[in-house]
Amino acid sequence: MLGERRPEQYEFFAGSLRDLIPDDHVLAKVSRVLDLSWLADDVADLYCADNGRPGIAPETAVRLMLAGFLLGIVHDRKLMRDAAVNVAIRWFCGFSITERLPDHSSLTRIRQRWGEQRFRRIFERTVEACVTAKIAKGEVVHIDASLIRADVSWEALATRWVDKVGAENPAEEAERNTKKTGKYKKICTTDPEATMATSGRNQRLEPAYKQHTAVCDEAGVIIDVEITTGEINEGNELISTVDRIEATIGTHIKIVTADAGYAYAKVYGQLERRDTSAVIPPKREPIRSPVPMRRFRYDAKHDILKCPRGKKLKAGRRIKHGRFFTSRAKDCRRCNLARLCLSGGRTNKAVVLGDDYPALLRARRRREQWSERDKALYTRHRWRVEGIHAEAKIQHGLARAVRRGLSNMKIQAYLTAAAINLKRLAAFIAALLCRLVADILNGPGRGPNNCSYTVVV
Structure with missing residues (x-):
């Protein structure tokens, strides 16, 4: 027999909105562990105690915002539209099924008033x-x-x-x-x-x-x-x-x-x-020269840098995160690697060593x-x-x-x-409750499949 849809349905609902929400709903699970009782005292200095219109309760405002992020609704306008018809959001934030919801602009003003540090x-x-x-x-x-x-x-x-x-x-x-x-x-x-x-x-x-x-x-x-x-x-x-x-x-x-x-x-x-x-993992050393930096040897104990031919480079001026080391011109003039090692127009070698260069070498090893x-x-x-x-x-x-x-x-x-x-x-609290129930039903420390485990409290 073909059913018919009645044009209007009036129902009287008696009970808690929580009865309409599945236990595995993300808002139902998060509500068990969310404690914002401290929040009102933390933001009390931003509100006048005896003047003006009553604002949104701080816990209600944060619950509205968190409900949006938990459900992937990040825009205030869409959040308030969904909250008007979503029983789970109404229950999570403490609104009754017929209660009028605040305007979306109220959340914007709350963010501006509280500032980033309170949300941190x-x-x-x-x-x-x-x-x-x-x-x-x-x-x-x-x-x-x-x-x-x-x-x-x-x-x-x-x-x-x-x-x-x-x-x-x-x-x-x-x-x-x-x-x-x-x-x-x-x-x-x-x-x-x-x-x-x-x-x-x-x-x-x-x-x-x-x-x-x-x-x-x-x-x-x-x-x-x-x-x-x-x-x-x-x-x-x-x-x-x-x-x-x-x-x-x-x-x-x-x-x-x-x-x-x-x-x-x-x-x-x-x-x-x-x-x-x-x-x-250390980065690979960039090779910008035929004589790369890895061929220079640094003695951290004596703060000495030696070139591939064993000549010492002198520590020079500092820069932001290191120092220049320069060789002597006469040492480079006699070196058979000078043609490969020196840049055009230079008579000596200059390299920059970071302040923690030895630590980088140890990390590579x-x-x-x-x-x-x-x-x-x-x-x-x-x-x-x-x-x-x-x-x-x-x-x-x-x-x-x-x-x-x-x-x-x-x-x-x-x-x-x-x-x-x-x-x-x-998720941790839910798993812990399951283990406690298993303890009651199967004995302490034994799971439903007779597997042992340790309960962490």
């Missing part, structure tokens, strides 16, 4: 919760950087002459831009804080920000995240990342893994002084003798931290900036990282 504290709280649950230890850390496309169009790009850029920027920045771009550089008129960058030589430059991410090896928890402009070199950010991690979790990092983009002498040297092992554990850790690095970048971009909308400006980009990154950490924590 929300992220750090998730890290502390994971450390307390012992799914993040910080002993082995994987660090990597990824570009995030800025929220600008190609029509917003403009070319400025370096003279104009130099007149509007500090001297050091103007000098750096001149060296990188020659006579001109491209800038974005709608988001000047986004800079041109690319992740490969065969790919075009795009206006972008760069996210520097540190992931704990234990369970893939993000323990630090920072956003810079796209042109910042990731090697300059590694040590500050390590400092923030140790300050947050209070644990000394034993091993740091990273790709060859971090393989600088200063990085190896600073990690050595911190007694932190670096599983970072160690790379040839990596243990099986080192190889395994570097393999884990590839899918641990690079997998986090893929998860954030595919599932949580971090492939492109939602709003413009460095501060807004940081807030987006902090909330994305917090959402991922909450998923990790919720």
